[in-house]
Amino acid sequence: MSADIKDVGVWAQTRTLLYKNYLVKCRTKKDTLQEILYPVIWSLIWLLLVLVMPNKHHETTPNHILNELDVSHVFTVGYTPATNVTENIMMLASHHCIGSDVDIIHFRNEDELKAASASYSHFVGVKFENSMSYKLMFFPLFFPKPTPYIQDCYSSKCDSVQYHDSGFTRIQACIDSAIIKMKTNHSAWEELMTTKSMIMEKQPVVEVDGFYHALMSICLVMAFSPFGCSPAAYIVAEKEKKLKEFMKILGLHDTAFWLPWVLLYILLILLISLLMAFITTVFTPFKHSSWFLIFLLYALYGISLILFALMLTPLFKKAKQAGAIAFLATMVLGALGIFIVMKGDFPKSFVWFFSPFCQCTFMIGIAQVMFLEAHGKGAQLFNLKDGPYPLIITFIFLVVDSVMYLLLASYLDQILPSEYGLKRKPLFFLKPSYWSKKRRNYGVLSESFFSTNTDLSDIVEPVALGLHGKEAIRIKNIHKSFKKENRQVEALQGLTLDIYEGQITALLGHSGTGKTTLMNILCGLCPPSEGIASIYGHRVTDMDEILDIRKVIGVCQQCDIHFDVLTVEENLSIFASLKGINETVKEQEINKVLHDLEMDAVKHNQVKRLSAGQRRKLAVAIAILGDPKVLLLDEPTAGMDSCSRYTVWNVLKKRKANSVIVFSSHCMEEADILADRKAVISQGTLKCVGSSLFLKSKWGVGYRLSMDIKPSSNVDAISSLISQHIPRATLMLQTESCLIYALPLKDVDIFPGLFSALDNDCSLGVVTYGVSITTLEDVFFKLESDTDIDQTDHSIFSQRIEDDGKWKSTEEIDQGLLTMPESHPCTISGKALWRQQAATIAKLHFRNLRRETKSVRYV
Numbered sequence: 001m002s003a004d005i006k007d008v009g010v011w012a013q014t015r016t017l018l019y020k021n022y023l024v025k026c027r028t029k030k031d032t033l034q035e036i037l038y039p040v041i042w043s044l045i046w047l048l049l050v051l052v053m054p055n056k057h058h059e060t061t062p063n064h065i066l067n068e069l070d071v072s073h074v075f076t077v078g079y080t081p082a083t084n085v086t087e088n089i090m091m092l093a094s095h096h097c098i099g100s101d102v103d104i105i106h107f108r109n110e111d112e113l114k115a116a117s118a119s120y121s122h123f124v125g126v127k128f129e130n131s132m133s134y135k136l137m138f139f140p141l142f143f144p145k146p147t148p149y150i151q152d153c154y155s156s157k158c159d160s161v162q163y164h165d166s167g168f169t170r171i172q173a174c175i176d177s178a179i180i181k182m183k184t185n186h187s188a189w190e191e192l193m194t195t196k197s198m199i200m201e202k203q204p205v206v207e208v209d210g211f212y213h214a215l216m217s218i219c220l221v222m223a224f225s226p227f228g229c230s231p232a233a234y235i236v237a238e239k240e241k242k243l244k245e246f247m248k249i250l251g252l253h254d255t256a257f258w259l260p261w262v263l264l265y266i267l268l269i270l271l272i273s274l275l276m277a278f279i280t281t282v283f284t285p286f287k288h289s290s291w292f293l294i295f296l297l298y299a300l301y302g303i304s305l306i307l308f309a310l311m312l313t314p315l316f317k318k319a320k321q322a323g324a325i326a327f328l329a330t331m332v333l334g335a336l337g338i339f340i341v342m343k344g345d346f347p348k349s350f351v352w353f354f355s356p357f358c359q360c361t362f363m364i365g366i367a368q369v370m371f372l373e374a375h376g377k378g379a380q381l382f383n384l385k386d387g388p389y390p391l392i393i394t395f396i397f398l399v400v401d402s403v404m405y406l407l408l409a410s411y412l413d414q415i416l417p418s419e420y421g422l423k424r425k426p427l428f429f430l431k432p433s434y435w436s437k438k439r440r441n442y443g444v445l446s447e448s449f450f451s452t453n454t455d456l457s458d459i460v461e462p463v464a465l466g467l468h469g470k471e472a473i474r475i476k477n478i479h480k481s482f483k484k485e486n487r488q489v490e491a492l493q494g495l496t497l498d499i500y501e502g503q504i505t506a507l508l509g510h511s512g513t514g515k516t517t518l519m520n521i522l523c524g525l526c527p528p529s530e531g532i533a534s535i536y537g538h539r540v541t542d543m544d545e546i547l548d549i550r551k552v553i554g555v556c557q558q559c560d561i562h563f564d565v566l567t568v569e570e571n572l573s574i575f576a577s578l579k580g581i582n583e584t585v586k587e588q589e590i591n592k593v594l595h596d597l598e599m600d601a602v603k604h605n606q607v608k609r610l611s612a613g614q615r616r617k618l619a620v621a622i623a624i625l626g627d628p629k630v631l632l633l634d635e636p637t638a639g640m641d642s643c644s645r646y647t648v649w650n651v652l653k654k655r656k657a658n659s660v661i662v663f664s665s666h667c668m669e670e671a672d673i674l675a676d677r678k679a680v681i682s683q684g685t686l687k688c689v690g691s692s693l694f695l696k697s698k699w700g701v702g703y704r705l706s707m708d709i710k711p712s713s714n715v716d717a718i719s720s721l722i723s724q725h726i727p728r729a730t731l732m733l734q735t736e737s738c739l740i741y742a743l744p745l746k747d748v749d750i751f752p753g754l755f756s757a758l759d760n761d762c763s764l765g766v767v768t769y770g771v772s773i774t775t776l777e778d779v780f781f782k783l784e785s786d787t788d789i790d791q792t793d794h795s796i797f798s799q800r801i802e803d804d805g806k807w808k809s810t811e812e813i814d815q816g817l818l819t820m821p822e823s824h825p826c827t828i829s830g831k832a833l834w835r836q837q838a839a840t841i842a843k844l845h846f847r848n849l850r851r852e853t854k855s856v857r858y859v
């Protein structure tokens, strides 16, 4: 590692990524504006609702004495059971007090009494428990429901006064007097009849309509909903684009990945809470409440919602799904909150069972503020503990929820398997080594660990003595299998390989032979199923050791990973800071890398506007920033033009001293020019490894003699002439106009004799001939010819040979495709074509939908 690289702490990385998020927000102005305007618009809708449907205000009601006790509304009184005592009581009551206008009827039991209420109008039942205790039964519609609001109580319409007017108090006084008379023989009629009923003074009250309450709560749920989904969508989008794991390879701390997003949204929520608190307390509907408490309620809810969204992120692979489900969860839980506080008979103490959901807690808090507003004082510091749902409990639960979500988010992120990255065991936090670096007892793996009994000398070229002991990357018996549509794919099958310091090593192989899988294992992106790999003696499979390894590696992944909306220079600056490159030399290092890769002209361009080749160069630039000791480059020059390729090769060659450079490629020429050692991988195993000379001499066909011949030429005569001069020559390919022979390397001295014979014998029909040495490509084909190549790969590599064995150039094939007759019998047109296209598109959408549904793994 370069001396100018230092360990970067979480806070330094958070600052860097906070700046990046700020740039992203500035460059995606439309989305940012939507996020800010959305809550403001809902607050304004709320205000509008308040204006259209104002709350009903009830002014102060003074003390008011009601009329004398009266039974004019009662026509019949029924009682049960009918005993001597009860008959006596009722007779006394009727005679002295209730009056003869009211019929007194006895019933055998309570059921008959209840049934009678339907037959008689203005009926009151009396159910005696014993001679001293009784129950008055006023039947539906006859008795008003209690209400906290006293309206027009001086008129007969007042609901609360109906209690008095209904005759309840008079009948109660009459029966009480009769019992007193019977028990004590003392007459209390006069005292009880002069009892005065009075409406007590009532403070002003605001009547909050249920529908209005629900509408207001819905507006609030909607206003805050972006904070429940946007952070989740942004964080999962960075995971989806592999940015998270890539930044972790550069040394990013787990916390520093999500903290910048959380901080940015907290800043945003504080701003919006200020604005909303201002709108709702200055204008209405919370005009009696303390501005600070309303702001605190909004801000705490907003923060807990952001952390709720963060908690959901480990469950998702796709940003779209994460955003949609987080939004849905916020809506559903918000609606649940509205339901539990608005359902009159829902037990008040049970409401707090829903407090682990911040959306419900917030709705409870809003209901409490509305209650306090209705009583004219609003939410104030002095009444934090008052009311049905004390506001202080809401505040406490919102803080507890936030902490709980944060811990859960961090825990789930460490244990839930994801496509990339190593994961910890569920009880990892019980291990002392997790908490203390000193207790991690890992050491450099010993030499004996990698020694093997298998003799590999046939396929592995021995290295020079100077390289002994310089094995930087050691791979032993690595296996990796993936589950793919209910079958196991063996990507690597026991691969063993040493890679040396001071050398460039190329990994060669067909598509799908496991090169990328090997690269991913080496940088800790995916764990092997079996086997061991180490970089400078540290296991890449250990979560703690990989952190040390990542300090010395630079990685260029197969797909380009960068921040699209940032410029080339900004991308390099952010990645340089994450790697820990000293701020004083950062600019110099970035300029050097840009200059080496000839990218100065595009350094101010946004990455999304770069060509594919330029993006690839940027990926290489990010990998080489800070001059890492180990460079793992997966197809670094794919998609580049020849000039760019040469530039990259030169850069890598210059850096190879004291470094370890591994790259994968499909281009044999690139491997031949650039790599000191080439490892050919086939079907997940090592086929051979060594220098070009070793590979060519071991698997090369020697020289290749190619001839253009006339159609009338005698191939047997040509072949016999060649075998006379070079007995071990073999015919490799025969077409109508071309012959190719393989000539052994050792017979090079006797080639001149053959050439003279060919030149002198015109009857053979040879038009021209030429000799070329075996290329690495020939070696590659030779090695692969022993292996069953997967059909698609085979078609790529053997595209120059037609089915019938005739030699055909790529251009010829292209030409063939271009000149394919338009009226091919297999093609369709008109309505049939339209139907086929529509069905294909529908099938495509259906498959995408199914795949996307599958990728929501845990929800």
Ligand SMILES: Nc1ncnc2c1ncn2[C@@H]1O[C@H](COP(=O)(O)OP(=O)(O)OP(=O)(O)O)[C@@H](O)[C@H]1O
Pocket (backbone or CB within 6 Å): 482, 483, 484, 489, 490, 491, 509, 510, 511, 512, 513, 514, 515, 516, 517, 518, 558
């Ligand atoms: N995440 C995965 N899930 C399922 N199968 C996978 C996964 N990653 C790789 N494979 C399979 O493993 C095999 C090796 O893939 P890999 O990408 O390592 O090949 P490669 O040699 O890098 O190919 P290319 O040169 O085209 O990049 C392939 O058959 C591939 O389909």
